[in-house]
Amino acid sequence: NAGVTQTPKFQVLKTGQSMTLQCAQDMNHNSMYWYRQDPGMGLRLIYYSASEGTTDKGEVPNGYNVSRLNKREFSLRLESAAPSQTSVYFCASSPGVFQETQYFGPGTRLLVL
Amino acid sequence: ELKVEQNPLFLSMQEGKNYTIYCNYSTTSDRLYWYRQDPGKSLESLFVLLSNGAVKQEGRLMASLDTKARLSTLHITAAVHDLSATYFCAVDFGNEKLTFGTGTRLTIIP
Numbered sequence: 001n002a003g004v005t006q007t008p009k010f011q012v013l014k015t016g017q018s019m020t021l022q023c024a025q026d027m028n029h030n031s032m033y034w035y036r037q038d039p040g041m042g043l044r045l046i047y048y049s050a051s052e053g054t055t056d057k058g059e060v061p062n063g064y065n066v067s068r069l070n071k072r073e074f075s076l077r078l079e080s081a082a083p084s085q086t087s088v089y090f091c092a093s094s095p096g097v098f099q100e101t102q103y104f105g106p107g108t109r110l111l112v113l
Numbered sequence: 114e115l116k117v118e119q120n121p122l123f124l125s126m127q128e129g130k131n132y133t134i135y136c137n138y139s140t141t142s143d144r145l146y147w148y149r150q151d152p153g154k155s156l157e158s159l160f161v162l163l164s165n166g167a168v169k170q171e172g173r174l175m176a177s178l179d180t181k182a183r184l185s186t187l188h189i190t191a192a193v194h195d196l197s198a199t200y201f202c203a204v205d206f207g208n209e210k211l212t213f214g215t216g217t218r219l220t221i222i223p
Contacts, residue, residue: 041215042117042201042213042214042216043156043201043213045211048210050209058210090155101146101158102158103158104148104155104156104157106154107154107155
C-alpha cells in the first residue's frame, strides 16, 4: 500500500499560471481533503470531499477548485496562481468524514513568483 | 470564534527530562487528534481522543483529554532525541472540518 500519494513534490510557477495538484489514495477511504500549511499557521483546510461525487469548501477556498475524479483521486487546481498561494499543500484521506484519523500525503511545495 | 491554541510554540529540552505540551480550544468538543511532523515531512497520526477523560499512551508519549477544561495535554517522559519534531493538535468542533493548532516545535538536546 502506497497510502496517500501526491504529485508533483515541488513546483515553481509564475504569477497567473495555472496548475493542478494530484492526489490519490489506495486505502479505499471515502473522504479526502486538501490543506495548505504556512509557517506559524498550522494547517488550514481548502476543500474536502466527504464521499465520491461531493465536494465542499473549507476555511480558505478562494483561488482554488477541486475535482473528486473517483473514489481514489482528488485534485486541486489553481487557475491563476498568486504569490499568496506559495505554501506547502497536503492531501489527506480518512475512512469517514472528519471523525476518524486522517492520513496525510507527503506534500507539494509550491512557490509562486 | 473557533480557536485551537498550543503552548509552548517552541520547546527545547534535554534528553531524559519530562515535559508537557498543552492544547487549549475555544468551545465544546470531545474529539481531538494529535499529529507529529518531522522537518520537511508529512503529518503522522499519533493519538485520537474521543471522550472526556480519554488517555492514550504510546512509548514515551501520553495524551489526555479534559473536555470540561477544553484542554488536551501531550506528556513526554524521559525524552530522547528521536522525539524531536513538531507536534500538532487538531479539534473537531462538529463543523465538518478539523481546526489545527499552530504546532509546538520540540527539540531534544543530548
